[in-house]
Amino acid sequence: MTRSAPVTLLLVWAALAGITLLAWWIGAHHGSGPLRPQAAVALSAIAITIVKVRIIMREFMEVKHAPPLLKRITDAWLALFAVGMLAAYLI
């Protein structure tokens, strides 16, 4: 079979769609109070997004089968993005 089997790809899509629905629930304004920043919502949304992007890269973009250099470069960018977002949010 080819590198990414159809069943695996379907499961990856289902997982990503499920995580998106979770983000929908997180992002929805629960309750009737005024809108205010919620660090837990923001940081968990960013963390979930980083997980989603890594899944897309590893599975759909087949980085998991790529040479170690490409794995390191993509993970380094994700780490840089995570640190940048965390710093921007927490300043």
Add this chain to the structure above:
Amino acid sequence: MSSNSLSSAPDDSAVRGASHTHPAPVIPGQPDMWVLVMIEALTFSAYFVVYTVWYRFKPAMFLQSQAQLDLRLGVVNTLIMLTSSWSIARCVGETRAGRHRAALTYLWITAGAGVLFSVLKVNEWRTMAGQGFGFETNLFFSFYYFLTGMHLLHVLVGLIMLGVVFHQLTNPARRSRELVETGATFWHMVDFLWVIIFTLLYVMR
């Protein structure tokens, strides 16, 4: 542009799979595309960080403006992009297996999702503008139109790339696996950039 023709060479991934051995690491598509993907990722990361800094400086204005967006539409857009990413991954798999008719079917699904995403995005812009929320309304909406506009530009470039892939798959004299993988890599980038934009504009509070 490509040196890998399925019409003239056996599919090495099929050979690897048939032998049940662990495949050797290979970069999917042309390495140049991965350089572009990383440059784009870094550039958009800078936009995302600047957006978040402003969000922290003016939280009330950003939250009130964000509440004007339709979160459900953002979710639908995301599901469409994820589906298109899945279908172009299937297109690559079918191309490697030499099943070009099936590959074309998945390519059409990807392109259809890309067009649907674009139509929904333009419609969302029209709705927001109709409600009086334009590019110059405030900083949030400047970011909203800029980020979604830059992303839509990449969707359109991606659709042109899908056209090149279509040209490859429909012509037995071409059918470059490497070029199909290269087009798919760009499309996946368009997908993950949207996943981040969705979080920042629609979800993050």
